[in-house]
Amino acid sequence: xxxxxxxxxxxxxxxxxxxxxxxxxxxxxxxxxxxxxxxxxxxxxxxxxxxxxxxxxxxxxxxxxxxxxxxxxxxxxxxxxxxxxxxxxxxxxxxxxxxxxxxxxxxxxxxxxxxxxxxxxxxxxxxxxxxxxxxxxxxxxxxxxxxxxxxxxxxxxxxxxxxxxxxxxxxxxxxxxxxxxxxxxxxxxxxxxxxxxxxxxxxxxxxxxxxxxxxxxxxxxxxxxxxxxxxxxxxxxxxxxxxxxxxxx
Ligand code: SF4
Ligand code: SF4
Numbered sequence: 001x002x003x004x005x006x007x008x009x010x011x012x013x014x015x016x017x018x019x020x021x022x023x024x025x026x027x028x029x030x031x032x033x034x035x036x037x038x039x040x041x042x043x044x045x046x047x048x049x050x051x052x053x054x055x056x057x058x059x060x061x062x063x064x065x066x067x068x069x070x071x072x073x074x075x076x077x078x079x080x081x082x083x084x085x086x087x088x089x090x091x092x093x094x095x096x097x098x099x100x101x102x103x104x105x106x107x108x109x110x111x112x113x114x115x116x117x118x119x120x121x122x123x124x125x126x127x128x129x130x131x132x133x134x135x136x137x138x139x140x141x142x143x144x145x146x147x148x149x150x151x152x153x154x155x156x157x158x159x160x161x162x163x164x165x166x167x168x169x170x171x172x173x174x175x176x177x178x179x180x181x182x183x184x185x186x187x188x189x190x191x192x193x194x195x196x197x198x199x200x201x202x203x204x205x206x207x208x209x210x211x212x213x214x215x216x217x218x219x220x221x222x223x224x225x226x227x228x229x230x231x232x233x234x235x236x237x238x239x240x241x242x243x244x245x246x247x248x249x
Pocket of ligand 2: 166167168170171175176177179185186187196199204205
């Protein structure tokens, strides 16, 4: 592919910790290969520069201010393909926990008497505001899944979205199940694709990648019940990354 025909790629951050963008800069062994294949035209964390059109726009962060709404609509208009990256962009992420309280209460707690200067909104995933073509989930997103999506798009293929539970990857890696260590894990109902990163280092899964499409709900509830966890407690455990799904909107 000649220099002139390289796809124009841009990265944008909204309400987020920018951890997913940093993960991209950690591509290390792959970074030079990626730069051979694409023309990065906007990426605030790494360069100056603007462009009018993007072949692929990667979006990090949730939409949580009126300015975010305007900006994401503008980016969508100028993008051929738009990809949400990370739990904040895909499902509202940790930011959406504030949606469980009245927005005015949240504003006052954060900004005090200056709350009227900051017209924040309940946090939303990007797909609640504009059409999202593909998603790379996780907090942060994994570099291997990001590379899969990017290379698929560059080859004109549809990226594969994993739809098995984290337990599958945990078993494949021969990890010791953390239930055996007295922890309660959300892996049985959480979408895999992270290579069971947390159970792999002896930690329980907190569900940062959301639910698989058809979770084995009854089996999971039976496991939780056997370990002394009620439906309500299981729900609370999944709230950190899935509050957008449950908050009144
Ligand atoms: S998904 Fe996690 S790592 Fe990525 S921006 Fe949001 S909080 Fe940060
Ligand atoms: S540690 Fe969690 S993800 Fe791994 S097998 Fe046990 S329940 Fe499943």
